[in-house]
Amino acid sequence: MSTMVQAVRMALHVGEDRLGVTDIFGEDVGAPLGGVFTATQGLKTTWNSPLDERGLIGTAIGLALAGQTPVAEIQFCDYAFNTIDLLKLAGGMAWSSGGDWNCPLVVMTPVGSGIHGSIYHSHSFDAQATRIPGWKVVMPSTPRDAYGLMLSAIVDPNPVMVLIPKALMRVKHAAGEEIPGEPDERTLSKMIDAPIGDRSQWVPQWPATPDLFIPFGKARMVREGEHVTVVCYGRMVRECTAAAEILAPEGISVEVIDLRSLHPYDWPMLTASIRKTGRVLYVNEDTEITNFGEHLIRRTVDELFYELQAPPKLLAGAHLPGIGLADNLEKASVPQRDGIVDALRALARHEP
Amino acid sequence: MQTATAAIPSSTSKRELPKETLLQMHSLMLRARLLEERLIRMQKQGDGYFWIGGPGEEAFNIPFGMLVHKGQGPEFDYLHLHYRSNAVALAMGADPVDFMRQMKNTASDPFSRGRNFAGHPSIRKWNLVPVSSPIEVQYAMAPGTAIANKRAGGKGISIVTGGDAGTAEGEFASCMIWSTRPGNELPVLMVVTNNQFGISTPAATQHGEQRISDRGKAFGMRTATIDGQDPEYVYFQLQEVMEYVRRERKPFLLEVMVSRLYGHSSSSGANFVGDEFDCLPAFEKKLEERGYLARKDADDMRAAITQEYLEAAKRVREEAMPPQEDAFTHVFEETNHVAWKKGN
Numbered sequence: 110m111s112t113m114v115q116a117v118r119m120a121l122h123v124g125e126d127r128l129g130v131t132d133i134f135g136e137d138v139g140a141p142l143g144g145v146f147t148a149t150q151g152l153k154t155t156w157n158s159p160l161d162e163r164g165l166i167g168t169a170i171g172l173a174l175a176g177q178t179p180v181a182e183i184q185f186c187d188y189a190f191n192t193i194d195l196l197k198l199a200g201g202m203a204w205s206s207g208g209d210w211n212c213p214l215v216v217m218t219p220v221g222s223g224i225h226g227s228i229y230h231s232h233s234f235d236a237q238a239t240r241i242p243g244w245k246v247v248m249p250s251t252p253r254d255a256y257g258l259m260l261s262a263i264v265d266p267n268p269v270m271v272l273i274p275k276a277l278m279r280v281k282h283a284a285g286e287e288i289p290g291e292p293d294e295r296t297l298s299k300m301i302d303a304p305i306g307d308r309s310q311w312v313p314q315w316p317a318t319p320d321l322f323i324p325f326g327k328a329r330m331v332r333e334g335e336h337v338t339v340v341c342y343g344r345m346v347r348e349c350t351a352a353a354e355i356l357a358p359e360g361i362s363v364e365v366i367d368l369r370s371l372h373p374y375d376w377p378m379l380t381a382s383i384r385k386t387g388r389v390l391y392v393n394e395d396t397e398i399t400n401f402g403e404h405l406i407r408r409t410v411d412e413l414f415y416e417l418q419a420p421p422k423l424l425a426g427a428h429l430p431g432i433g434l435a436d437n438l439e440k441a442s443v444p445q446r447d448g449i450v451d452a453l454r455a456l457a458r459h460e461p
Numbered sequence: 462m463q464t465a466t467a468a469i470p471s472s473t474s475k476r477e478l479p480k481e482t483l484l485q486m487h488s489l490m491l492r493a494r495l496l497e498e499r500l501i502r503m504q505k506q507g508d509g510y511f512w513i514g515g516p517g518e519e520a521f522n523i524p525f526g527m528l529v530h531k532g533q534g535p536e537f538d539y540l541h542l543h544y545r546s547n548a549v550a551l552a553m554g555a556d557p558v559d560f561m562r563q564m565k566n567t568a569s570d571p572f573s574r575g576r577n578f579a580g581h582p583s584i585r586k587w588n589l590v591p592v593s594s595p596i597e598v599q600y601a602m603a604p605g606t607a608i609a610n611k612r613a614g615g616k617g618i619s620i621v622t623g624g625d626a627g628t629a630e631g632e633f634a635s636c637m638i639w640s641t642r643p644g645n646e647l648p649v650l651m652v653v654t655n656n657q658f659g660i661s662t663p664a665a666t667q668h669g670e671q672r673i674s675d676r677g678k679a680f681g682m683r684t685a686t687i688d689g690q691d692p693e694y695v696y697f698q699l700q701e702v703m704e705y706v707r708r709e710r711k712p713f714l715l716e717v718m719v720s721r722l723y724g725h726s727s728s729s730g731a732n733f734v735g736d737e738f739d740c741l742p743a744f745e746k747k748l749e750e751r752g753y754l755a756r757k758d759a760d761d762m763r764a765a766i767t768q769e770y771l772e773a774a775k776r777v778r779e780e781a782m783p784p785q786e787d788a789f790t791h792v793f794e795e796t797n798h799v800a801w802k803k804g805n
Contacts, residue, residue, distance in 0.1 A: 164639050166601070167602045167605065168608070171606040175605065176799050177608070198595070203791045204792055205573060207583075209798075210799060243792055
């Protein structure tokens with residue numbers, strides 16, 4: 110029974126063991142720490158890099174172009190903003206060369222708020238990432254999806270960004286959503302979590318987990334409903350699911366869709382759901398101006414206008430320079446469960 | 462004010478290359494120059510939107526292209542070039558007409574299918590990484606290909622070039638740092654072609670360092686600043702530097718003093734700059750003095766190539782432009798073209 114960070118680690122192990130991953134690198138990614146969130150503990154191909162995000166992405170591009178299979182970690186997405194120039198180049202490598210080259214690399218980075226991370230450990234990156242053509246962008250909300258999306262990222266011939274909600278790193282999966290082959294929680298921890306103290310002689314025992322590829326462009330139906338659709342991803346999936354449970358006794362049936370693959374995204378599933386409910390709320394943590402949810406609203410209006418029973422809504426982070434450290438400041442800055450409940454209720458009760 | 466050219470080792474080469482090599486070099490330099498001049502004319506005549514290139518750097522670029530360990534995959538050299546490097550590709554055997562196709566942005570442009578400016582080649586079969594317009598980003602990528610070079614064994618290295626002004630960007634420092642990690646030194650040849658200008662801004666007004674190459678010394682790198690105006694001298698210097706990087710699997714920072722004969726780009730007029738040193742007539746004079754080349758033969762060659770390129774440009778003008786729907790191809794690739802396994 111894994112946590113998300115253990116699931117990422119197991120996926121990276123499969124990557125280097127069976128899928129050709131050559132380099133898992135970044136700041137503090139190698140031994141002894143194995144990443145500030147422990148996502149890279151015990152792996153064979155990890156190495157520590159200089160504290161230089163532009164160098165990191167540049168080196169990952171170089172490795173990819175030379176036929177290696179790199180997974181680069183930006184320690185917090187808050188520090189990826191100075192790499193956008195290089196991310197654009199990676200995304201444009203195939204297109205700019207008319208298909209002469211491709212650039213198969215994976216960048217993984219923790220995103221979002223929810224751990225009292227203050228101004229520079231709480232940023233979101235989905236609005237930025239989805240604005241860079243040529244990248245596939247995913248954000249899991251469960252350990253199983255983190256595992257399966259990471260495997261798909263590793264074998265994809267294009268650059269893929271795996272955004273990992275840092276508040277969900279230690280969250281365990283729900284019953285029935287195990288990764289096949291993983292043992293119980295205690296056993297798994299003994300097998301793959303590095304011991305406290307001296308780790309120099311420690312060798313992890315990897316459970317036999319399968320090549321479970323979760324395809325890009327396929328959303329996850331978390332909860333079926335009749336009256337209103339909520340489309341979310343990452344940490345917001347738990348909040349939206351909880352909101353749906355709160356509203357059920359009121360007779361409001363909420364359909365919860367975890368987009369999980371932001372680009373490409375599962376427009377067929379969204380279309381079917383919105384046609385059914387006629388009402389849609391998009392929820393994410395990133396700042397609200399030029400937000401990815403705005404794109405989804407635009408497409409909803411463009412293509413489904415006459416099937417809507419209410420104006421589509423977006424609940425996103427406030428357009429502020431950062432998430433303030435104090436609890437009240439964070440609550441005021443990113444969508445909260447109460448706000449999602451209110452927004453869904455208003456949408457469900459909206460009279461055309 | 463101290464000029465950056467002060468006290469550079471003399472370009473007089475005591476060693477001599479065989480006549481055939483020198484004549485091949487001359488032919489390539491002449492072709493590279495006339496190609497750039499053709500591209501400039503194409504742009505001025507409306508057969509292209511923008512010109513940028515490297516006339517004035519031939520005495521460096523041609524020996525460079527001749528010395529590349531050419532091939533595909535990490536057993537061969539990776540080239541991270543900038544937009545003054547057409548002559549390098551030409552010396553490696555690229556078809557000059559392809560550069561005209563890129564100028565004219567035709568569908569047949571093999572470097573970018575009409576997407577990128579002239580002077581931005583991409584040749585995967587020779588490990589020539591797509592040239593991009595942002596300054597210095599290529600220096601961040603070179604350590605990555607160099608890791609693969611080192612792993613592959615063999616003698617392949619990663620060679621990265623850029624101008625002097627671009628060394629102000631962070632990636633220049635990134636390249637030195639990532640190439641000199643203790644115990645993980647990388648076979649990267651960092652080249653700075655120093656023409657002493659960033660568009661209109663003289664380097665001496667922005668850079669306090671006496672020599673750009675000196676920056677490598679802080680990282681324990683071997684460094685040199687050389688005169689890049691005599692291709693014979695450059696050939697021997699570059700050969701020695703490349704052999705060091707190939708053999709030692711360690712980086713080298715080479716600064717090469719060059720000219721910028723037609724200004725920055727078409728945005729600054731692309732007119733001949735009379736007061737810059739021109740390596741081509743100087744080399745022709747040297748060949749004449751050695752009795753390898755007669756003036757008339759050089760003039761005839763120039764006339765013949767000029768005519769050849771004029772006719773090629775006329776043909777390129779008639780080639781199809783990419784249709785609108787072509788803009789949507791190659792955003793994502795379905796197959797991994799760069800996948801590499803030893804032996805393939």
